[in-house]
Amino acid sequence: MATLIKPENLVYQRPEAFTEFPTHYCPGCTHGVAHRLIAEVLDEMKIIDRTIGVAPVGCSVFAYNYFDCDFVEAAHGRAPAMATGIKRVLPDRVVFTYQGDGDLASIGMAEIMHAAGRGENITVIFINNAIYGMTSGQMAPTSLPGMKTTSSPLGRDVEIHGYPLRMSEILANLDGAGYIARRSLHDPKNIRMAKKAIRIAFETQVRGLGFAMVELLSTCPTNWGITPLESLTWLEEHMIPAYPLGDYKVAPGVAEIK
Amino acid sequence: MPRELLKGNVAIAEAAIRAGLEAYFGYPITPQTEILEHFARRMPELGRAFVQAESEVAAINMVYGAACTGVRVMSTSSSPGMSLMMEGLSYIMGTEIPVVLVNVMRGGPGLGNIAPSQGDYNQAVHGGGHGDYNPIVLAPSTVQEAIDMTVLSFDLAERYRTACIVIADGSIGQMMEPAELPPMQPVKRKDWEWATNGAIGRERRILSSIYIEPAEEEVANLRMFKRWQEIQKNEVRYKEYHLEDADFVVVGFGTAGRVALSAVRTARQQGIKVGLLRPITVNPFPYDVLDELSKRAQAFLVVEMNMGQMLNDVQLAVKGRVPVEFYGRPGGVVPFPDEILSEIQRVATTDLQVVSDPRHAWYERMVEYLK
Numbered sequence: 001m002a003t004l005i006k007p008e009n010l011v012y013q014r015p016e017a018f019t020e021f022p023t024h025y026c027p028g029c030t031h032g033v034a035h036r037l038i039a040e041v042l043d044e045m046k047i048i049d050r051t052i053g054v055a056p057v058g059c060s061v062f063a064y065n066y067f068d069c070d071f072v073e074a075a076h077g078r079a080p081a082m083a084t085g086i087k088r089v090l091p092d093r094v095v096f097t098y099q100g101d102g103d104l105a106s107i108g109m110a111e112i113m114h115a116a117g118r119g120e121n122i123t124v125i126f127i128n129n130a131i132y133g134m135t136s137g138q139m140a141p142t143s144l145p146g147m148k149t150t151s152s153p154l155g156r157d158v159e160i161h162g163y164p165l166r167m168s169e170i171l172a173n174l175d176g177a178g179y180i181a182r183r184s185l186h187d188p189k190n191i192r193m194a195k196k197a198i199r200i201a202f203e204t205q206v207r208g209l210g211f212a213m214v215e216l217l218s219t220c221p222t223n224w225g226i227t228p229l230e231s232l233t234w235l236e237e238h239m240i241p242a243y244p245l246g247d248y249k250v251a252p253g254v255a256e257i258k
Numbered sequence: 259m260p261r262e263l264l265k266g267n268v269a270i271a272e273a274a275i276r277a278g279l280e281a282y283f284g285y286p287i288t289p290q291t292e293i294l295e296h297f298a299r300r301m302p303e304l305g306r307a308f309v310q311a312e313s314e315v316a317a318i319n320m321v322y323g324a325a326c327t328g329v330r331v332m333s334t335s336s337s338p339g340m341s342l343m344m345e346g347l348s349y350i351m352g353t354e355i356p357v358v359l360v361n362v363m364r365g366g367p368g369l370g371n372i373a374p375s376q377g378d379y380n381q382a383v384h385g386g387g388h389g390d391y392n393p394i395v396l397a398p399s400t401v402q403e404a405i406d407m408t409v410l411s412f413d414l415a416e417r418y419r420t421a422c423i424v425i426a427d428g429s430i431g432q433m434m435e436p437a438e439l440p441p442m443q444p445v446k447r448k449d450w451e452w453a454t455n456g457a458i459g460r461e462r463r464i465l466s467s468i469y470i471e472p473a474e475e476e477v478a479n480l481r482m483f484k485r486w487q488e489i490q491k492n493e494v495r496y497k498e499y500h501l502e503d504a505d506f507v508v509v510g511f512g513t514a515g516r517v518a519l520s521a522v523r524t525a526r527q528q529g530i531k532v533g534l535l536r537p538i539t540v541n542p543f544p545y546d547v548l549d550e551l552s553k554r555a556q557a558f559l560v561v562e563m564n565m566g567q568m569l570n571d572v573q574l575a576v577k578g579r580v581p582v583e584f585y586g587r588p589g590g591v592v593p594f595p596d597e598i599l600s601e602i603q604r605v606a607t608t609d610l611q612v613v614s615d616p617r618h619a620w621y622e623r624m625v626e627y628l629k
Binding site for chain 2: 049050051052054055061064065068069070071072073074075078081082083084085086088089090093110111113114118
């Protein structure tokens with residue numbers, strides 16, 4: 001394909017940090033966008049060969065197939081602990097985890113809190129789509145009040161299930177956090193802002209400025225039960241008010257990168 | 259190196275350092291905490307990694323991550339903490355990477371107590387995590403053996419890309435006795451052909467325990483079993499005492515084996531032809547040795563500090579040829595030599611039957627004994 005296009009006309013191609021493995025994600029899912037942003041950042045920073053990824057359990061369990069770098073596959077929620085083990089013995093490598101909301105904010109709550117608290121010099125990409133995708137649509141710790149899921153069929157009743165967890169706000173309180181930001185993947189402008197945040201999160205690690213996490217508000221058309229286009233609108237109208245976008249922690253050293 | 263008066267836990271930690279340990283991740287729990295404390299001081303001063311994790315769950319997953327890079331890494335804990343590590347252990351075994359674990363066992367189940375126990379034999383030897391896997395399991399009976407087995411564990415773990423677990427009774431961790439530490443080995447970071455340490459100038463690598471195709475997982479299970487057969491062939495270790503002419507064979511590992519040896523020696527003085535087999539590797543288990551012994555012995559007596567766990571492995575080896583009797587002290591109680599001596603005398607003078615579960619008769623005797 002690429003040979004048919006004159007180099008001066010080439011505006012879009014597969015990032016070098018990607019393998020040619022086709023992704024398994026559902027049509028309209030924003031995992032693909034998030035993956036691409038990470039790959040572009042790894043290319044721009046020219047760090048792909050010294051990057052080690054930690055894949056989670058959830059829809060992105062096969063993330064290791066798509067990035068052209070060393071990868072390990074963690075147990076559910078344990079990616080920050082595994083990343084800690086890698087980073088502590090290989091401090092000159094770039095280590096990142098890619099985790100969903102069930103993985104990071106439910107079963108892996110202890111691991112993410114303490115990795116951030118220790119100021120573990122790793123980068124975390126946190127996909128918040130307010131639902132368990134791989135197990136087909138159960139309530140997540142980030143599901144919105146009233147949100148219907150297969151395990152809250154009448155809608156999330158806060159009297160029974162409590163309230164959603166705002167991870168960026170929580171982690172930003174920890175001294176070990178160098179950079180914590182929330183972005184959204186629902187339109188081109190926000191996608192560009194998300195990429196910039198991901199770049200800062202990796203720069204934070206490369207410069208040894210502590211724990212960095214970018215929370216990405218994402219869609220799950222399959223389990224939300226609406227079309228991809230409706231999902232983008234739903235994200236904008238319902239998720240952003242509950243999960244305001246912005247930088248939640250920018251340590252002084254990180255502010256200089258920005 | 260000179261012999262020193264060493265506490266078991268400290269000796270285990272220092273032995274691991276001298277074997278080239280590059281990273282330690284652990285969590286405090288009695289009676290193994292001195293291991294963590296020794297590493298807390300020594301690892302940073304040597305420029306090596308030490309993290310007190312937020313839980314044993316996190317610790318084992320830090321171990322998992324570090325092990326993927328190919329360095330020598332370990333964690334240690336005690337029974338309840340080991341239970342928390344079973345998830346990670348299953349992943350480590352499924353990923354086929356070398357890891358060393360030490361369990362300084364205490365009384366259970368549940369919170370139990372902090373006294374010496376052998377209640378985790380089955381957890382270590384016959385699984386504990388999910389799925390089919392076989393770690394190498396070593397059982398020291400002295401501080402010196404704890405040192406030697408810790409060093410050996412790293413070699414075995416690397417040779418077979420497996421987890422190697424040292425199960426030390428709480429007493430081994432807590433007691434002091436003269437022992438010799440090995441010389442300091444330089445840290446040699448090997449560039450294993452499987453390690454995920456950054457794909458610089460080579461093809462990328464993936465380490466995972468996932469085989470989404472059942473047929474591939476089956477092949478992986480069979481491959482791991484083939485390796486296990488190799489371990490069974492090459493790595494069985496045990497010690498024999500007075501077995502040359504023994505009519506009666508006592509089998510015990512760790513502290514129970516050590517206490518039993520005193521009883522065996524006293525029984526010998528009384529003219530009873532009794533010997534002791536003390537498994538060093540409880541996994542792989544010395545089935546063949548017991549198989550041979552069962553062809554000439556009149557009866558076996560299994561002594562454990564639990565409700566009878568290794569007992570089943572002895573029965574498997576003896577194949578019902580002769581009676582296998584049991585004497586155990588569970589819950590953190592250490593037997594005295596005279597208790598085991600009474601059992602040896604009973605076995606040597608009673609007309610015993612082969613039964614499928616000798617624990618029932620043992621239970622009746624225990625109830626009587628504890629009155």
